[in-house]
Amino acid sequence: MTSSFTGLGGKQGLSPGTLVSSPGREQNETRITLLRWREDEFSILGVDDPASPAQDGGDYTVRWMRIRGFSDLSVVNTVGGLFGIHPLQLEDAVNRHDRPKAELDEESVFVTLSSIFPGTGGPPVHGHLALFLKPGILISFEEGDTPLFDSVVERMKRGGSRLRRYGPDYLFYALMDAVVDGYFATLEDMADRIEKLEEDVVEGDGSGLLERIHSMRNEMLLFRRSVWPMRELVGNLTRTGDSAFSSVTLPYIRDLYDHAVQVVETSETLREMLSAMLDTYLSSTSNRMNEVMKVLTIIATIFMPLTFIAGIYGMNFEHMPELGKAWAYPAVLGSMVLIGFGMGFWFRKKGWL
Amino acid sequence: MTSSFTGLGGKQGLSPGTLVSSPGREQNETRITLLRWREDEFSILGVDDPASPAQDGGDYTVRWMRIRGFSDLSVVNTVGGLFGIHPLQLEDAVNRHDRPKAELDEESVFVTLSSIFPGTGGPPVHGHLALFLKPGILISFEEGDTPLFDSVVERMKRGGSRLRRYGPDYLFYALMDAVVDGYFATLEDMADRIEKLEEDVVEGDGSGLLERIHSMRNEMLLFRRSVWPMRELVGNLTRTGDSAFSSVTLPYIRDLYDHAVQVVETSETLREMLSAMLDTYLSSTSNRMNEVMKVLTIIATIFMPLTFIAGIYGMNFEHMPELGKAWAYPAVLGSMVLIGFGMGFWFRKKGWL
C-alpha cells in the first residue's frame, strides 16, 4: 500500500529533476518504437538509438514515439534532451506517484495521467503514463505495456481512419480517449462486483462480506484519487486559446471532457452506493443480532419458570402435602403446558414469533 | 445495474463518432414522424425516407421531426448528415449512457437529457432523449415512446395555442417542460412511497423494511445522477446572448430553470428525509433490541435466585434440620414470593417495567 500513496520514495535529498526509477517495483525493460504515417503509408520501427529518429524525414503527417518501460533512464534523458522536454517534466513522466496534470504552452502539451483497467476478478490495475505533444510528433512514456493503446494502433493500421488524416493532436486525443475508455471499463467491472456484493449483502450471504466491502471501498478511493484530477486536466485542455489543438480536434477534446466528468460523477455515485451498502450491511447485522436475541429470550422466558416449578417439587421437605396426591403430578404437568403456551401467545402478541 | 452506470459498453476500441446501439437492451424499431404546422394548419406525416422531408416546403412555422427507437442507426446517420449534426452529437443522441448536456452555438441548440417518469408501484423508468433545434425545425431523438410528449402533441392539435403561434424554440421549451414535469411526477411518486415507508418504519411494521429503504436510496441516487446536471444545463440555455431563443421564449426558459432548480432541491430534501428515516429505523431497531434484553433480564433475574433456593432444598444431605419442620415448606414458598415481588419492585423503580 505504501507505494500507492507516497510520492518520492527514496528520492529525498536528491536534486530536483534527477531521474530515479521507482523503488520496490521491478522495472520493465525500456523499448522504443516509432510509428509514423501519412494518408497512404504506415510503418512501425523499432528504435535502438533514440537520437536518430528525430532527424528522420519530415514528410510524415504524424510520428508517434512510444517509450515503454523506464529501466534505462539514460534513454529517457536522451529523448528528453532531443525534443526539449523540461527536466521536471521528464521527472514527472517516469515518476509513477505523480498526480495527473497538464502543462500547456503555445505549441506543446504535456500530460501525465494514470491508466487504469480492470484486473481479472480482482482490484483494478493502475499504471502511469505521460504524453508529450509537439507539432508533428507525439511522444508517449508508458510505464509498462498498456493494452489500452492496442486498439488505437489497430485503427491506425486500417487506411481511411481519421487517425491517418488528422495531425498528432488527434492522435493525442485518441490516446486520451483510450485511457478514459479504460476508466469506463474499470467502472463497469467495479459496478458488476458491487452489484454482486450487494446481492450477497441483501441475502446475508456470508462470511467475508465485511472484508469485501472494505477492500472495495479502498479500491474506490484509489480509483477516485487517480481520476479526480482528470476533470480539471481535460478542462484545461479545452480552454487553450488558439494553440496546440486544431479546430477539427477541439470538439473531440470537448467530448473527452464530457466523458471525464461522467467518469468522476459515476465514481461518485458508485461510492455513495457502496456507502449505502455498508449502512445496509450494518443494519442487517444488527437485525440478525436482534433475531438471535429474540430466540434466546423466548427460550429462556419459557423454560426458566417451568424449571423453577420442577425445582419446587424436587425439594425434599417432609411436609409437602401436594406430593402425596395422585392428581398433583398431572396437574403440575398441565399447568406447565399452560404456562408454556401462555408465554407463546404473549410473544405472538408482541410480534416476536 | 451495470447498464445503468457505465458509458461505453462494448464500444472500447472503436473510432469516436461511430454509432453503436446500446448493448443488453432490445432496441425499439426506428420510426420517423414529421409534425408541421402554421397558425391555421397542422399535419402529422409518417416518414419512410428521411432524406425527403428536408426539402419539403418552407412555409410552415414549425417542423418537428420525431425519431423514435434507434434500431436502425443508418437512418439516424442520414438525418444527422441532412441537418448538419456533428457526428459526436449524433453519438450522444443515441448513447443512452451519456450524461445530460447542452451545446449551443449561434443558431442551433443540442441537448441530451434523461426522461424519467414514475413506474407503476416500482422504481421510476429512465429513458434517453436528445433535442436538436435549428431555425425552423426541431429534431427529437427518443429512445422509446415517451408518453411525456403526448400532451404537447395534444396542445398543438388545438388551434390558438402558443405552440401554434411561436417558433420551434417555443416547441423546444414545451418539450423540455414536459420532461421536467415528468421529474416532478416522479418526485411526487417517490414522496408518496417514502411517506408510506416512513409510516411503516415508525409503526415498526415489518420485514423487508431494510430492503425497501435500501432500494429507495438507490433509486434516489440514480434519479439525482440524471437530474443533477439539469440545473447547469438549463442555466446555460438562459445565458445564451442573442442566439437561439427569441425574446418571447426566453422568460419561459428562465421559468424552466427555476423548475430545474426546484427539482434538484426537492430531490435533495427527499434524500435527507430518507437518510433521517434510516437513522430512525436503526434507532428503533436498537430500541426494540433493548426491550428484548429487558424482558430476558427481568425473567432471568427473578427466576434464577428462586430456582437456586429450590435447588438448595433439593439437596440430599441427611442433616438438613429445616426439611423436617412442618412450617418450612410454606415459609420457603413465602420467601420465594417475597423475593419475586421484591425484584419486580426494583425493576419498576429502575423504570424497566
Next chain:
Amino acid sequence: MTSSFTGLGGKQGLSPGTLVSSPGREQNETRITLLRWREDEFSILGVDDPASPAQDGGDYTVRWMRIRGFSDLSVVNTVGGLFGIHPLQLEDAVNRHDRPKAELDEESVFVTLSSIFPGTGGPPVHGHLALFLKPGILISFEEGDTPLFDSVVERMKRGGSRLRRYGPDYLFYALMDAVVDGYFATLEDMADRIEKLEEDVVEGDGSGLLERIHSMRNEMLLFRRSVWPMRELVGNLTRTGDSAFSSVTLPYIRDLYDHAVQVVETSETLREMLSAMLDTYLSSTSNRMNEVMKVLTIIATIFMPLTFIAGIYGMNFEHMPELGKAWAYPAVLGSMVLIGFGMGFWFRKKGWL
C-alpha cells in the same frame, strides 16, 4: 406530505402560464382590499371590481392592493392584466409549491416567498406569498390571512410612521421584514421545543423520544427548504443598481439581508444541535442496554455456579459420602455464600457494580 414536496400537482399537460388552484387544499375565498395613504391621510377600501382601483387617483404616495385567497383565479387574472404582470409570474404567485425567487427589472420587483409562523405546540405553519412592486403601487398575493402583516397595517394607521412618508419600496421592505420576523419567531419556537426535547433526552425521559426527534428533523428540513433560497433572493435585491429601491430604503434592504443570513445560519446551528442530540440519544440508548446486560450478567454469573453446586448434592447416587456428614450442609451453604461474595467483589473490581 406529498403536497409539501411536489410542484405541479395535476398540472402536467397544461399550457404553461395557465392558472390552476392548488389541489388537495381548500381554497380561501378571494378578497381584495386597497390600502392607500399619503402623509396626512389613510384609507382602507374593500374592492369588488379589481378593474376600477387602478384608475382611481394618482395623488396618494402609496397604494397597496392585497389579494387574499386564490379561489377565484379570474380575479387574479384581471389584476395581472391590469398591472402588466407576466403570466408566468402570476402562475408563480398562486402556485404554493414554487420555490422562493425574485425577479427584477428596471422598475418592478416580483418576489415569491414562504410565510412561516409557529404552530401552537406543533409544527410551524407554512404559507405562500407573492409581492409585486411597481412605481406607486404594491400588490400582494396572500394564500390565506397572514397575521404577519397585521402589525404593518397597525403601524401604517398611526400617523408619523416612516411607512407614511416613504414610497411603496419601503412598504415592500416592511412586508418582507414582517415575513422574516415570522421566521425568527418560528426559530425561537423550534429552539424552545428542541431545548425541551434535549432535556427529555438527557434525562432519558421516555417513550416517543425517537418519534419526536424524527418529526423535529423533518420540520427542520422543510423550514430550511423554504428559507434557504431567501439568502440569495434578498442578496439579489441589494445588488440592484439604480432601480426599484430608493437610496433611503436601500440600507433597510441590506439590513434585511443580514437578517436573512442570520435566519439561515441559525437554522443550520439548530440542525446541527438536533443531529448532535440524535447522537446523544443513540449513545444513551446504547448505554442503557449496557446497563441491562450488566445486571443480567451479574445475576447469571452469581447464581449459575451456585445452582450447579446445589444440583450436585441433589444427585441420587448411593455412594456420596459427604451427604452423611453433619457438617456438610452448613459447609456447602457457607461455600455458596463465599462464592457469591467472591463474584460480587470481582464485579466491583471490574467496575460493574
Next chain:
Amino acid sequence: MTSSFTGLGGKQGLSPGTLVSSPGREQNETRITLLRWREDEFSILGVDDPASPAQDGGDYTVRWMRIRGFSDLSVVNTVGGLFGIHPLQLEDAVNRHDRPKAELDEESVFVTLSSIFPGTGGPPVHGHLALFLKPGILISFEEGDTPLFDSVVERMKRGGSRLRRYGPDYLFYALMDAVVDGYFATLEDMADRIEKLEEDVVEGDGSGLLERIHSMRNEMLLFRRSVWPMRELVGNLTRTGDSAFSSVTLPYIRDLYDHAVQVVETSETLREMLSAMLDTYLSSTSNRMNEVMKVLTIIATIFMPLTFIAGIYGMNFEHMPELGKAWAYPAVLGSMVLIGFGMGFWFRKKGWL
C-alpha cells in the same frame, strides 16, 4: 438556550430601527467614559451628558468613547445622533443577537462582534460589542464590562506605546485584537477541557461522559457560530481601498485577518477532534458491552451443561443402574471437571479469555 438563538425577542411588529433592550436579561447600567490622549497626555473622564464631549477640543490625537451597559437607551440614541450613526446600526449595536458584521464607507467603519472569554471551569461567556470608527474618534458599545479591554487601557496609560502615537484606527485594531485574543484564550480553555475529557474517555472513566461530550459539542457550535463570520468580516476590512485605515495600521489589520482565520481553523480542528472522540466513546461503549457479553456467555456455556448433568442424576427413576455404583459419583464429578476445562480451553482458543 432560546435567548442564544433567536434574534428579535419581542420586537416583532415594531418599526425597524426602534431600540429595545434585549429581553430576559438584566441590563447593565449605562455608563459612559471618555478616554483621550496625545503623545504626551492621557486622561479618562466620566461623562454624564453625552452631548458635551463632542464639542470638547480637537487637539487630541485619539478620543475613545466607551458606552457600557444598555439599560438607558436614550443615551445611546443621543450618542448615535451626535455622531451620525445610522439608526439601523445603532439597533445592531445594542441587539445582542445580531450576527457579527462590518459596514464600511469612505471614512467610517462600523463593526459588531461577539466577545468570548473562558468561563471558570464552565462554558465560555459570550458578550456583545460594537465599534464605530470615525476620523479622530472611536465609539465602543459594550454590553457589559469586558475585561478584554483592560489590557488596552493599561498599554495606553504607559507612555511611548504605539497606541499613543497612532490614530484611532490603530486603537480600533488594538480592540479587535483584544477580542481575538479572547477567542484564543477560549479555544485554549476548550482544548484543555477536551483533552481532559479525552483522557477520561480513553480510560473509560465514568458516568456523565456522554453529557459532557454533548454539552461540549453545543458549546463548540455556539462558539463557531459567533466566530465563523469573523473571517469574512476582517477580510472585508483588509480589502478597503484607501479609506479608513492608514498605511501604518493596515499590516496590523492583515495580521488580525490571519489570526481570525487561525481561530476558525482551530475551532474546526477541535470540532473534528470532538467528533472523533464521540466515535471513540461509542466504540469503547460497544467494546465494553462485548466484554460483558463474553463473561455472560462463558459462564452460561460452562455451567449449563454441568447443571444439566447434575439434573440427570437427580432424577428419581427406580431403574438407574449407575446410581448404585461406587465409582459413579467420582466419575461424574471428574467428567464435569473435564467438561469445564474443555470449555475453558475452547474459549481460550477462540480468544475470548
Next chain:
Amino acid sequence: MTSSFTGLGGKQGLSPGTLVSSPGREQNETRITLLRWREDEFSILGVDDPASPAQDGGDYTVRWMRIRGFSDLSVVNTVGGLFGIHPLQLEDAVNRHDRPKAELDEESVFVTLSSIFPGTGGPPVHGHLALFLKPGILISFEEGDTPLFDSVVERMKRGGSRLRRYGPDYLFYALMDAVVDGYFATLEDMADRIEKLEEDVVEGDGSGLLERIHSMRNEMLLFRRSVWPMRELVGNLTRTGDSAFSSVTLPYIRDLYDHAVQVVETSETLREMLSAMLDTYLSSTSNRMNEVMKVLTIIATIFMPLTFIAGIYGMNFEHMPELGKAWAYPAVLGSMVLIGFGMGFWFRKKGWL
C-alpha cells in the same frame, strides 16, 4: 495537546509585534550560521554578532543566514532590524503556533510553515520555520535543528549543483522542497502504520486497536491542519507577476505547487481510509458480538429444555408412574439426545452453526 492548538499562550495583553518565546517548551539555544557561495567557492561561518555579516562583501551569488533556536530573542530582533523585516513578520517567525502563510511584495518573500518529519515509530514531529527572501540573501528562522536541510547543504557543498549557479530564489525553492519532502516522508510513514493497523483490524488482532485508531486520527488531524494552508501558500508564490522569482526558478515553484497539492490530496485519501477503517473496526466488533450471542443462544436453547426435563423427573411426587418403569430412564435419555440434535439441526438450517 493544549500547546498544539492555541496561538498566543501568555501573550494576551501585550502589544502586537512584541517577541515572546513560546511557553511550556524549552527553547533551543540561538545559533547563527552564514553560508555563502559563488560558482567556485563555498564557505560556512559561525556568526556571533549578527550585525556584522550584512556589510560583509557583495560578490557572493547567494548568502544564506540560518538562525536556529529562539532562546535569545534580542538576536532575532537585531537581524530583523538589519534586514528590514516587519515586526509582525518577526513575531510570526518565532511564534510556533502561527498558521503557515506567505507574504510577498515586489522584492521580498516571507513565508512561515511547519516542518514535519516522521517520529521513530510514533507520531510525527512538528516544527516551526520561517524563510525571508530578499535579493542576494535568504534568512531562515528554524525553531530547532531541522534535519531536512542537511541534504540541501550537502548538495551545495558539491560543485556544479544548480544551487551554486542560481540565485537565492532557487535556494528558497530548494528549502521549501526539502520541507515538502518531509511531508511525503511523514505520509509514507503514516501510510505504513495505517497499513499495519489495517491488517490488525482485519485480523481482529487485539486490544488497544481503538486507542491506536483514535490517536492515528488525531495525528492525521494535526498533520492536515499544518499542511492544508500549503496549497494556497505555494499557489500564491506561483502567481507572483514579475517579482521575486526568476524565470529559471518559476517552473520549480510550479512543480512545488503540484507536490503541495499532492500532499494535501494524499492526506485526504489517508484520512478517508482511516475513516473507512473505523467503520470496518466497528462492524467487526459488532460481528464478533453477534458471534458471542449466537454461542450463548445455542447453548442456552439446547440445555434449558433438557434441564427442564431432568427437573421434571427429579420431582418427588409419589404418584409418577413413569418412574417405576425400567425403560423410562433410557427413554428419557434418548429423547434428550433427540431434542439436542434436533436443536442442532435447526440452528444449522438457520445458518447459525
